[in-house]
Amino acid sequence: MTNRLDAIPDILLMGPGPSAVHPDVYRALARPTLGHLDPAFIALMDDTKGLLQQVMRTRNHVTFPVSGTGSAGMEAAFANLVEPGDRVLVLVNGFFGQRMTDVAARLGAVVETVAFDWGTPVVPDVVKPKLAGPPYKVVAMVHAETSTGVANPVADVGALVKPAGALFVVDGVTSLGGMPVEVDGWGIDAFYSCSQKGLSCPPGLAPFSLSDRAVARLLARKTKVASWYLDASLLVNYWEGAKRAYHHTAPINMIYGLYQALLNVMTEGLDAVFARHRDVHRQLVAGLEKMGLELLVRPECRLPMLNAIKVPAGVDEARVRGRLLTEHKIEIGAGLGPLAGKVWRVGIMGHAARAENVERFLAALKAVL
Ligand SMILES: *Cc1c(COP(=O)(O)O)cnc(C)c1O
Numbered sequence: 420m421t422n423r424l425d426a427i428p429d430i431l432l433m434g435p436g437p438s439a440v441h442p443d444v445y446r447a448l449a450r451p452t453l454g455h456l457d458p459a460f461i462a463l464m465d466d467t468k469g470l471l472q473q474v475m476r477t478r479n480h481v482t483f484p485v486s487g488t489g490s491a492g493m494e495a496a497f498a499n500l501v502e503p504g505d506r507v508l509v510l511v512n513g514f515f516g517q518r519m520t521d522v523a524a525r526l527g528a529v530v531e532t533v534a535f536d537w538g539t540p541v542v543p544d545v546v547k548p549k550l551a552g553p554p555y556k557v558v559a560m561v562h563a564e565t566s567t568g569v570a571n572p573v574a575d576v577g578a579l580v581k582p583a584g585a586l587f588v589v590d591g592v593t594s595l596g597g598m599p600v601e602v603d604g605w606g607i608d609a610f611y612s613c614s615q616k617g618l619s620c621p622p623g624l625a626p627f628s629l630s631d632r633a634v635a636r637l638l639a640r641k642t643k644v645a646s647w648y649l650d651a652s653l654l655v656n657y658w659e660g661a662k663r664a665y666h667h668t669a670p671i672n673m674i675y676g677l678y679q680a681l682l683n684v685m686t687e688g689l690d691a692v693f694a695r696h697r698d699v700h701r702q703l704v705a706g707l708e709k710m711g712l713e714l715l716v717r718p719e720c721r722l723p724m725l726n727a728i729k730v731p732a733g734v735d736e737a738r739v740r741g742r743l744l745t746e747h748k749i750e751i752g753a754g755l756g757p758l759a760g761k762v763w764r765v766g767i768m769g770h771a772a773r774a775e776n777v778e779r780f781l782a783a784l785k786a787v788l
Pocket of ligand 1: 489490493590
């Protein structure tokens with residue numbers, strides 16, 4: 420029987436995620452699997468938590484990777500903080516803000532939204548009057564809206580949310596490891612991300628953190644957290660303390676991979692990592708402009724890690740993506756929702772954010788167009 424693994428092509432991942440995995444991370448994944456209560460594994464868990472705190476810029480003691488992808492992090496944030504009937508405000512300017520409304524509504528929240536056009540950022544002055552009305556339990560937003568390439572002003576919204584008494588939930592799935600994230604500095608109460616975008620690990624884990632304020636609200640719930648698997652008040656007994664209690668078997672080797680990925684980020688240094696992303700973004704934009712291509716988002720709120728390029732009139736966008744993949748071994752993403760068929764989404768995330776990759780992509784796109 421043929422082994423399909425022998426036929427896996429070597430693709431340069433420059434879409435909205437997953438991103439190119441760092442070779443050190445592949446080596447980490449191949450280390451021997453330990454028991455989930457082995458002292459050597461528990462020491463590695465402790466260091467993983469410490470590294471997560473550094474990369475997220477938080478002192479939150481409830482900080483660990485949720486077993487699951489970024490969406491599991493999203494579910495965990497809402498499941499722990501929301502009880503049926505709670506009022507939740509979601510700021511929506513793209514696909515992932517919309518997903519938050521669905522997740523919160525399934526938990527029985529009374530969801531309201533403030534909507535902004537896709538491709539434009541959340542505007543704090545538009546949100547402000549909403550927060551002057553009846554109080555919300557949770558206000559939620561996406562930091563880096565991967566569906567459009569917009570960076571949202573999390574710090575400015577955070578400054579409005581805290582005085583309003585609400586808990587502030589932020590999706591950092593695409594921002595973590597690519598641009599500054601300040602969980603404590605921005606007043607974030609629940610933060611989640613993923614392993615496979617800015618951190619250059621395979622998909623499977625969702626870095627997650629709760630503030631002390633959020634933990635106090637979690638412990639004061641009237642109802643049990645609807646998800647047993649994602650209940651942070653149970654998970655914390657495995658992730659900290661002298662006596663580690665089994666909850667579910669940790670994805671041991673994925674945690675090795677995440678640990679190595681975080682170590683890589685902290686060894687390079689957060690500022691150097693962010694500067695590398697900014698530099699290759701500028702290089703990409705300059706190259707695209709030279710080819711006469713335009714970006715969807717105006718320059719002051721563009722994400723370095725996710726670039727939405729307008730598909731020129733008369734071009735078959737799916738055919739271009741197909742040829743990039745088959746002829747040039749480069750994957751880029753299509754538009755989502757109202758942007759389907761209108762943009763390409765080019766990711767320069769984590770390990771892939773290098774000048775030679777941008778050059779290779781620009782040359783390939785030019786050849787295909
Ligand atoms: C990718 C992404 C998600 C979902 O993460 P998965 O790992 O695909 O589950 C959520 N929010 C944002 C902003 C994303 O980019």
